[in-house]
Amino acid sequence: MTERLVLCCGTPGRGDDGVGPAVAARLRAMAVPGLRVEAIPGEATALLAALEAHADVVLVDAALSGAAPGTVRVIDCGAGETVPVGRTASSHGFGVAEAIGLARALGSLPARCRIYAIEAEDFTIGGSLSPAVAAAAARVAAEIAAA
Amino acid sequence: MADRTPKRRTIDVDVLARVEGEGALQLVIDGDQLRRCELSIFEPPRFFEALLRGRSYLEAPDITARICGICPVAYQMSAVHAMEDALGIAIPEPIRLLRRLLYCGEWIESHGLHIYLLHAPDFLGYEGGVEMAKDHPEAVKRGLALKKAGNDIVRCIGGREIHPINVRVGGFWRTPRRAELGTLVPTLSRARDLALETVRFVGAFDFPDVTRDYEFVALGGAGEYPFNEGRVLSSRGLDIPPRDYERHFAETHVRHSNALHSHRIGAGAYLTGPLARYSLNSRLLSPLARQAAADAGIGDTCHNPFRSIVVRAVEVLYALDEALRVIDAYQEPEAPFVEAPTRSGTGYACTEAPRGMLYHRYRLAEDGTIEEAKIVPPTSQNQPSIEDDLRAFVPAWLHLPDDALRHRAEHAVRNHDPCISCATHFLRLEVQRG
Numbered sequence: 336m337t338e339r340l341v342l343c344c345g346t347p348g349r350g351d352d353g354v355g356p357a358v359a360a361r362l363r364a365m366a367v368p369g370l371r372v373e374a375i376p377g378e379a380t381a382l383l384a385a386l387e388a389h390a391d392v393v394l395v396d397a398a399l400s401g402a403a404p405g406t407v408r409v410i411d412c413g414a415g416e417t418v419p420v421g422r423t424a425s426s427h428g429f430g431v432a433e434a435i436g437l438a439r440a441l442g443s444l445p446a447r448c449r450i451y452a453i454e455a456e457d458f459t460i461g462g463s464l465s466p467a468v469a470a471a472a473a474r475v476a477a478e479i480a481a482a
Numbered sequence: 483m484a485d486r487t488p489k490r491r492t493i494d495v496d497v498l499a500r501v502e503g504e505g506a507l508q509l510v511i512d513g514d515q516l517r518r519c520e521l522s523i524f525e526p527p528r529f530f531e532a533l534l535r536g537r538s539y540l541e542a543p544d545i546t547a548r549i550c551g552i553c554p555v556a557y558q559m560s561a562v563h564a565m566e567d568a569l570g571i572a573i574p575e576p577i578r579l580l581r582r583l584l585y586c587g588e589w590i591e592s593h594g595l596h597i598y599l600l601h602a603p604d605f606l607g608y609e610g611g612v613e614m615a616k617d618h619p620e621a622v623k624r625g626l627a628l629k630k631a632g633n634d635i636v637r638c639i640g641g642r643e644i645h646p647i648n649v650r651v652g653g654f655w656r657t658p659r660r661a662e663l664g665t666l667v668p669t670l671s672r673a674r675d676l677a678l679e680t681v682r683f684v685g686a687f688d689f690p691d692v693t694r695d696y697e698f699v700a701l702g703g704a705g706e707y708p709f710n711e712g713r714v715l716s717s718r719g720l721d722i723p724p725r726d727y728e729r730h731f732a733e734t735h736v737r738h739s740n741a742l743h744s745h746r747i748g749a750g751a752y753l754t755g756p757l758a759r760y761s762l763n764s765r766l767l768s769p770l771a772r773q774a775a776a777d778a779g780i781g782d783t784c785h786n787p788f789r790s791i792v793v794r795a796v797e798v799l800y801a802l803d804e805a806l807r808v809i810d811a812y813q814e815p816e817a818p819f820v821e822a823p824t825r826s827g828t829g830y831a832c833t834e835a836p837r838g839m840l841y842h843r844y845r846l847a848e849d850g851t852i853e854e855a856k857i858v859p860p861t862s863q864n865q866p867s868i869e870d871d872l873r874a875f876v877p878a879w880l881h882l883p884d885d886a887l888r889h890r891a892e893h894a895v896r897n898h899d900p901c902i903s904c905a906t907h908f909l910r911l912e913v914q915r916g
Contacts, residue, residue, distance in 0.1 A: 437626075
């Protein structure tokens with residue numbers, strides 16, 4: 336079985352930016368065979384290195400697109416879909432969108448690469464997940480585990 | 483009679499916010515005259531100064547690190563050195579070397595990112611690093627490999643690559659074993675080769691033939707290329723200890739920017755950062771870095787801001803050379819940190835962030851509680867000089883169409899790697915014609 340890497344981006348304690356780590360925690364608790372789960376800040380260089388080294392990658396990150404909080408958008412990068420730059424709400428200026436764009440330009444995008452972009456509501460420092468986003472984290476974790 | 487009112491062009495460049503650095507640029511042009519040039523930066527370090535009041539001196543490095551996701555080490559280093567100045571702590575040589583090594587990591591990370599993904603696209607005619615990667619994949623891979631080598635250093639010593647958690651007043655919470663640092667050597671040796679290629683790569687770009695008569699300000703006089711130590715020197719003869727910084731430099735509020743503007747009292751705008759560090763300390767670079775600079779056409783000093791990309795590449799090469807030297811010389815300290823009783827007093831420090839000198843001052847109560855904090859980041863110090871660059875260069879570009887003029891102006895701003903350059907993809911241009 337090919338190992339599937341799940342990269343959960345974000346920083347706990349920054350409100351809904353912690354949704355990635357929250358999904359990671361749920362997936363780890365499920366102990367799904369063949370699934371490797373990593374919680375990372377979302378820095379582009381580290382993401383690129385991970386993308387290069389795996390054929391099947393799932394990314395989870397908070398997003399801001401104007402949709403209702405907790406809305407989950409799945410972007411199938413492996414099928415050619417692009418990530419809107421500036422829409423993802425990573426806590427760094429050079430994050431998921433840039434990493435995907437660079438990996439595609441450099442020919443190192445994994446054959447299977449999907450992003451779960453979870454619409455965020457609040458990024459208050461010291462804050463926890465808003466209810467809609469916490470519920471979305473549970474749904475996304477279950478969907479990834481079942482895929 | 484023909485209308486002789488000059489045609490007015492207003493070029494606004496707004497930056498949509500992300501976390502690090504929010505800024506905007508406005509040029510107002512009447513006919514062939516540049517009437518106004520304003521760079522606005524909305525970076526809010528003053529909130530941190532207030533946030534620090536009432537906190538323990540031990541918390542300053544971790545709190546101030548959060549000011550910047552690209553150069554957290556700089557904030558940590560200025561914070562711990564200022565606290566050690568206040569408490570009379572002298573750090574042993576292995577700790578000093580480890581801090582130098584940690585700073586090397588940050589310079590490599592920050593400069594590597596700026597050179598390849600933020601600044602090189604300006605020279606090669608691309609909107610950004612992603613577009614450039616399609617035509618120059620090997621160059622971008624080189625930049626990413628350099629960034630990763632810097633990350634490896636910061637993670638090894640600091641615990642993680644962004645906002646490291648291992649820096650402590652008096653030293654580190656935990657110091658690495660020699661063998662742990664040894665694992666970095668193969669990566670850093672390869673990265674040093676890539677850094678040499680980088681100097682050659684950027685040295686071959688086309689540069690506008692311009693210079694400015696900057697007053698350069700950087701640390702120096704410590705017998706080594708500066709990171710954490712030295713006196714504050716200027717190219718016009720200033721030579722002071724960091725504790726005298728506020729006697730010679732002042733910040734003033736300007737209407738168009740949330741960041742204060744710094745100037746040297748009685749002198750005016752000055753420049754800190756790679757051009758200043760290099761021009762005041764180039765003889766202290768390693769032989770490899772000096773030779774690479776000479777081969778790339780950079781003399782002992784550099785007054786052309788467009789060539790700052792070459793100087794950054796030389797600093798990356800030096801940082802890798804220095805990192806390997808430090809790892810070879812490192813002896814594990816007896817204790818990871820030096821402790822001293824708290825006391826009331828004031829501590830001062832300047833260190834060299836990738837973008838330039840970073841000044842911290844803290845006043846402590848008897849029990850080590852921070853009563854007052856002052857932080858002067860490099861972008862605030864460079865802002866007047868960046869505007870002066872535009873005032874000096876834009877008149878020669880006024881014949882250009884708005885798009886080309888906007889690009890040249892943005893390029894000139896990015897020469898100094900202010901925090902807003904990390905938002906290279908989020909610029910919006912508005913042109914209003916009279």
